[in-house]
Amino acid sequence: MRHRLRTRLMSLWEYIEDRWDLIVFEAVQHAAMVAQCVLVAALLGVLAGVLTYRRPKVANLATASAGVLFTVPSLAMLGLLIPLLGLGVAPSVTAIVLYALLPIVRNTVVGLQSVDPMLVDAARGLGMSRRRALTRVELPLAWPVILTGIRVATQLSMGIGAVAAYVSGPGLGEQIFSGLARLGGANAVNSTLTGTIGVAILALAFDACFVLLGRLTTTRERQAAGGARG
């Protein structure tokens, strides 16, 4: 048993060593794709949240439609996108952005709605315009919740990014799918394992970035606030 595990690991290591450059390339592609998709989804999602949170019905509609998209299995979604967008980057990016939207929109709406109305009243009463109250009071107070949404969206995108190889999308999914296609053949398991572990490592790294970002943005908030005494 132990012997077999050792040979397994040995062969995995050899596989990785042989294709190191390709794997790194695919990992970078994967990370870049996820990062860009989440960025786009964050911009769109926060915007959608900001535009709708004051009108509960519209906000519900926005979250509900994002929720409906969410229930479509990712493989089916990618498949459905092929006739529209063909193969490659376009359907992959579209699918990831669509999936990433839900947690971001929902958390933006929830975060903004949970800001104490008294504080918004105080902000308006001091003479802040709607926009200023939003950027100085509401968004900063909702930020931790929004950031959590973006974080969840990132984790989600990691997994969907891997499935995107199904439509010839870029990234580590290629390793997984080619392995699964050749199951039983030489290096099939090694290939799948490499892809899976790679995605997991990337996901952990991104999550660490979010922890750091959360800490940085809350401290920066305090620094900015402290700057008032200037």
Added chain:
Amino acid sequence: MADRPTGGVPIELRKVTKAFPGGEAPAVQELDLHIPAGEIVVLLGPSGCGKTTTMRMINRLIEPTSGDILIGGQNSRDIDPDRLRRHIGYVIQQAGLFPHMTVAANIAQVPRMLGWDKRRIAERVTELLTLVGLEPDTFRDSFPRRLSGGQQQRVGVARALAADPPVLLMDEPFGALDPISRERLQDELLRLQDDLAKTIVFVTHDVDEALKIGDHIAIMQRPGHVVQYARPAEILTNPASEYVEQFLGAGSSMRLLRLTKVGDIELDQVPYASEDADAHELLHEVERDGRGYALITDGMRRPLRWIALADLHGRIGRVGTVGDPVTASIGHRMTLQDALEALLNADTDIVPVVGRRQAYAGALSLGTVQSAIQSIKAHERERRLRRGDAT
């Protein structure tokens, strides 16, 4: 800032009506109210009577359906609402401080919007913290969460005063505080107002708070109209309707006691003399007075001892140190209520009243308090009649 604070401007509400969509009766109905410059006007009434709506229409957080509001002679409709609000201080219940900003940043919000430079803002923050009784170095960089309710509300007041607005709106500012902090903040608001002379519109449902704080009180009734607008003493002595009477509750005389300062009523004048005075002369004076006792004071006219007629009989030369020491005294700035408390606790029926530097200013007994209340009521009645004739 060395320049004098901006004093208040008058506010005029003319036939102001607010009807909310879907509501049956308007929340505020054709309300006319003149708020004099530099006064504290309290809008008093039960919840739902439209007092908060009325206040929020002044800074246009709520837009009136019809009618005009003039602030310092200028129609508020002609001013951009955001700009208008920057020149009207706004204090709400529980202070409403921004939890993600320091105390200094909270206070700096309006000056920043007005484009003050950083140094001026920093100086102003220090000045305001001192004004509201918070040590600037301790509190400047604190976050609101670390402050007690009373301290938070002090910051709330400082934030409202930041750009030195002529008008201050206060919406039940002390409603969430414990009785002791509330009392203290009320006292400090009155002290501040002595210097600042802002026009303050103060919303509360607490009768005692209204009587204590208000120069004028507007008692409001559902739906949205004023049933009586008068000075506190007049409201107590002459409630305009049964509704006002009910709302004030029992104890209008007790409340008059709370409103009146000892120094404002006519005190008993007991013969007094220093220790060095001639006993024989004092005896004559006491006999003429008819009360049968006198007060002995020291060189600064501070009360020392009560002396009875018997102590003086047959005494020649200096009065000296005979008599019973004075155990209690009443300050002339005390309310009659506190004075009454002191009287009830005193060993003697009559207690000396001391003014500045503890100097004797008169004396107080239960009878004096009683006749004082009666004369206040009579005085208010007379004033009313006179005014009734005039109109």
